[in-house]
Amino acid sequence: MMKLRRWLRDEKGSILLFTTALVVPLMIIFGGLALDLAHLGTVDNEVQRSLDAASLAGAGQLRFDSSVFPAARTWAQNYALLNPFRAGGPTPATINLNLNTPNGANGDIVLGIWNGSSFTPSLDGTQVNAVLCRYQTTVPMTFLRLLGFTALPVSGEAIAWATQPVTPPPTACVFPVALSSCFFQGLTSGNTSLGCGATVTLISSSPGSTVGGNTAAWASMVPGQNPSDNNINSQVQAALGNTCTGTTLSTGEDIPVTGGQLNNVINCLTGKDSKCTSNFTTKYASSPANLTVLKQDGTISYQGHGWEVFVPVIDTGSGCPPSGNITGDKAIVGWTRMVITQVLGKNGECAVANHWPGNPWDSHCFVDSNGTSPHGSSSTVVSGQTGIFGYYDCKYTPSPPAPVPGPITATARLRLVK
Numbered sequence: 001m002m003k004l005r006r007w008l009r010d011e012k013g014s015i016l017l018f019t020t021a022l023v024v025p026l027m028i029i030f031g032g033l034a035l036d037l038a039h040l041g042t043v044d045n046e047v048q049r050s051l052d053a054a055s056l057a058g059a060g061q062l063r064f065d066s067s068v069f070p071a072a073r074t075w076a077q078n079y080a081l082l083n084p085f086r087a088g089g090p091t092p093a094t095i096n097l098n099l100n101t102p103n104g105a106n107g108d109i110v111l112g113i114w115n116g117s118s119f120t121p122s123l124d125g126t127q128v129n130a131v132l133c134r135y136q137t138t139v140p141m142t143f144l145r146l147l148g149f150t151a152l153p154v155s156g157e158a159i160a161w162a163t164q165p166v167t168p169p170p171t172a173c174v175f176p177v178a179l180s181s182c183f184f185q186g187l188t189s190g191n192t193s194l195g196c197g198a199t200v201t202l203i204s205s206s207p208g209s210t211v212g213g214n215t216a217a218w219a220s221m222v223p224g225q226n227p228s229d230n231n232i233n234s235q236v237q238a239a240l241g242n243t244c245t246g247t248t249l250s251t252g253e254d255i256p257v258t259g260g261q262l263n264n265v266i267n268c269l270t271g272k273d274s275k276c277t278s279n280f281t282t283k284y285a286s287s288p289a290n291l292t293v294l295k296q297d298g299t300i301s302y303q304g305h306g307w308e309v310f311v312p313v314i315d316t317g318s319g320c321p322p323s324g325n326i327t328g329d330k331a332i333v334g335w336t337r338m339v340i341t342q343v344l345g346k347n348g349e350c351a352v353a354n355h356w357p358g359n360p361w362d363s364h365c366f367v368d369s370n371g372t373s374p375h376g377s378s379s380t381v382v383s384g385q386t387g388i389f390g391y392y393d394c395k396y397t398p399s400p401p402a403p404v405p406g407p408i409t410a411t412a413r414l415r416l417v418k
Helices: 002-008 013-059 066-081 141-148 229-240 265-271 280-286
Strands: 107-113 119-120 130-140 153-162 177-180 199-203 216-219 254-258 291-294 300-304 307-314 328-343 387-392 411-414
Touching: 013 066, 013 107, 013 130, 013 153, 013 411, 066 107, 066 130, 107 177, 119 130, 130 411, 141 229, 153 216, 177 328, 199 291, 216 307, 254 307, 280 307, 291 328, 300 328
Parallel strands: 177 307
Antiparallel strands: 107 119, 107 130, 130 153, 153 411, 177 216, 199 387, 216 254, 254 328, 291 300, 307 328, 328 387
């Protein structure tokens, strides 16, 4: 009896016995906790990926005005639905974002302005350049239910930014012509396809332009120089002589432009000025025979010889086509590649024989000057139009993004910023 009492009073090894008894349930509890938290992290990642895809899809539909806002919201909603997540049930859970047409700041899909560091909700079609998508839900727990946590919250947010390149490529030949923003306002027709692949016309008067009137203007690429005949002619000669290497101008800055006829420039381009060591004809002849300009849907708008240059896109206001000549200081809203395809000299003398189907210049080129004009030959008619024709596309140019909010053209690049 005494031995039994001494054995019961002896506490040596009791902690070991107690710990051994708890090891198995502790392992189960902590293992379960790890599994639940790992599952929570996986769901969080999947929700974020879905929101990334949704915001990028929405931003990819932004253009110059608010007419595309419904499409931007629908694309964001659809891409969220196409990227479900595993919430723990037998089937994946879908993310159905509310369209939030009134654009409430706390909505699931919010359109707004990203200025490089912060997002502001907006419905200004000339400024909106970003789409925010957000979502929150709860994920059911398994082992954490033992501690009273039946579900834990999961949320995500993504902002996609459609930004213009701030400058053209540093080695690009920048031609002193600025393209009207009208192409990006949904008011063009024919082969323009939301702007990409549109025909560019810069002439003193143009009944055959894709948007009516001039679609471009002469623009001085040298800061401090006005777009006079002599200044533009010097810049054209530099471009013809392969000494143009970009410009210091950037998106968001103003550029001086002018419309109308610059005789010295046209004479240089058409080879009538002996002081010009090169002209459009030599550029055209030495170019690849398959220079291609694409529409937005990827089909061909133009393919053939031409002079490949880069030009700025300028904000010409809400009126399209612009009323009269485009003149004054205009804001640069982007940069685009352009292929010059024809130069029309005095009395309808076209510089090259380029009969691309559906072109707008042949009807102005007199029949003895590479054209099909009903006006006859230049020997019988003493007056004609002068001008430059070409096509531009939406090929992205590698450049840092422009932080200045502004119209979104098809040349923009999509970036996830949050």
